[in-house]
Amino acid sequence: MINARFAVIGLGRFGSKIVRQLSRRGAEVVALDENLDKVDLLKDEVAHSVCADATDLKVLRNLKIDEMDAVVVAIGENFESLMLSVVNLMELKVKRIIARAGSAHQKMILEKLGVVEILSPEEEVGILVAERLIHPSVKTVLQLPDGFEIAEIIAPKGVLNKTVKEIEFEVKYNLSLITVKRIYDVDKKGSIDKERHLLGVVQPTTAIYENDEIIVLGKEIDIERFIQLNK
DSSP: OOOOEEEEEOOSHHHHHHHHHHHHTTOEEEEEESOHHHHHHHTTTSSEEEEOOTTOHHHHHHTTGGGSSEEEEOOOSOHHHHHHHHHHHHHTTOSOEEEEOSSHHHHHHHHHHTOOEEEOHHHHHHHHHHHHHHOTTEEEEEEOGGGEEEEEEEOOGGGTTEEHHHHTHHHHHOOEEEEEEEEEEEEETTEEEEEEEEOOSOOTTOEEOTTOEEEEEEEHHHHHHHHHHHO
16 A cells, blocks of 8 residues: 555546556545546546646645645646646645656746656657567567666567576676566466466576567667567
8 A cells, every 4th residue: 555645637548547557556646637527437446536627726725736745747638738737736836746748849848847757658659669660579668867778578589498597688788687577377267368477586597488578678779789689
């Protein structure tokens, strides 16, 4: 159980996903949107769902938004409303403000306002799509500062049936192997389903098999070299 309180303003697809994930993790969540239908969809999944206008300072003050550990502004349709909401949160001295930017221009404006944590979901999706077009074996990519990234890759042919020690991720490729995802047969009420699960902490003797997915940390150029040399 997470002992924290969060508010999410804007309950589109992006905001709703954040709300649901926070609720699943046990956090107390206030979900806020001007659209009553969107609010009603989440009312059974959160502590409080409120139909209200976040550009109204009095509304936010009455909701005691300033007492939240963090507030996510996930408004996607109306950037002016997003900016006004952010300004109101700053006026209330909210501890932590996280805002969504739909473009590089919006990101620049939010930075000028003083927002430190900015989410760019469209940019992140674009990066993933481009990466998967170049390397179909790449499942997901998380970009990190200083040119590093975490990539989830379908194990290439060149490393199959070899142990982690034999592959020498760090020595040969300048990569750190985080873990491995493997397909297992899972008995579900008499029927066998295939599910992919993490191995957890891998050992030098852990072997990589066909259909495994490996999760590595390294620089983009080193990850690309690893894929190319072993495809």
